[in-house]
Amino acid sequence: MSECLLYKQEGRIVTLTMNRDDTRNAISSDEMIDAFEAAARKINQDDGVSVVILTGEGKAFSSGGNVKDMNDKSGMFGGTPVELREGYKRGIQRIPLAMHNLEVPLIAAVNGPAIGAGCDLAMMCDMRIASDRAKFAESFAKIGIIPGDGGAWFLPRVIGMSRACEMAFTGETVDAETALSWGMVSEVTTPDQLLERANHLAERIAVNPPRALRMTKKLLKEGQKVSLETLLELSASMQALAHHTADHEEAIAAMLEKRTAIFRGN
Numbered sequence: 001m002s003e004c005l006l007y008k009q010e011g012r013i014v015t016l017t018m019n020r021d022d023t024r025n026a027i028s029s030d031e032m033i034d035a036f037e038a039a040a041r042k043i044n045q046d047d048g049v050s051v052v053i054l055t056g057e058g059k060a061f062s063s064g065g066n067v068k069d070m071n072d073k074s075g076m077f078g079g080t081p082v083e084l085r086e087g088y089k090r091g092i093q094r095i096p097l098a099m100h101n102l103e104v105p106l107i108a109a110v111n112g113p114a115i116g117a118g119c120d121l122a123m124m125c126d127m128r129i130a131s132d133r134a135k136f137a138e139s140f141a142k143i144g145i146i147p148g149d150g151g152a153w154f155l156p157r158v159i160g161m162s163r164a165c166e167m168a169f170t171g172e173t174v175d176a177e178t179a180l181s182w183g184m185v186s187e188v189t190t191p192d193q194l195l196e197r198a199n200h201l202a203e204r205i206a207v208n209p210p211r212a213l214r215m216t217k218k219l220l221k222e223g224q225k226v227s228l229e230t231l232l233e234l235s236a237s238m239q240a241l242a243h244h245t246a247d248h249e250e251a252i253a254a255m256l257e258k259r260t261a262i263f264r265g266n
Contacts, residue, residue, distance in 0.1 A: 005035035012050035012206040033202040040098040049103045050206040053198045055109035058233030062118030062131035099124040103214045109198035110134040128185040130176045131194045142171035150261035209247035210265040
């Protein structure tokens with residue numbers, strides 16, 4: 001994997017660490033975008049992975065787009081309006097697609113500021129735990145641009161339209177305690193305990209049958225956009241598959257025998 005996004009697996013838990021402290025873990029470079037896509041692809045193809053933690057190295061979770069590149073009009077921020085449009089589509093917009101299509105539960109361990117596209121990246125995750133040093137800002141309006149990475153889709157789904165509008169229209173920063181009260185994060189902890197708490201949550205998830213986890217996540221995602229009738233049909237089909245897995249049989253046997261189940265992902 002790329003040095004800008006460290007990939008570490010322990011058991012069924014993968015930890016992805018954005019490793020560009022010099023840019024406050026900006027995510028708009030081709031290297032970082034490629035790394036996110038590659039990591040998501042690897043995870044989806046590995047039945048040995050049940051849950052992922054995403055965090056940042058250094059003091060920031062992610063500063064989002066590289067403001068220096070914006071100022072220099074270089075990289076994905078350079079060119080004519082037509083070229084800029086294509087730059088977004090072929091560049092940073094690949095990250096929300098990769099994260100949204102990740103098949104396993106995804107936890108953001110927000111260690112510090114998550115600004116602009118960095119805030120949106122945290123919203124792309126299924127769950128969020130924050131350090132008390134974390135802060136969030138949908139800050140695009142402050143620099144005269146819009147959320148070009150899908151933030152207008154993700155943020156309202158996490159905190160509701162009214163709060164999302166407040167963040168997007170003001171561009172103001174939200175601290176960790178406010179994020180907790182808004183339901184943006186599920187827990188706030190100290191910096192030294194952040195990864196411990198994220199791993200604790202990941203372990204609580206990873207003890208369950210891997211295929212059931214992936215199908216459950218698929219249903220939760222589909223439930224945001226389809227009718228009840230369609231979701232029920234999809235649920236019935238997936239349930240039929242789940243009933244015929246070896247892990248389902250093991251779960252029932254372990255429950256009846258009052259022992260710990262051992263799941264093998266089949």
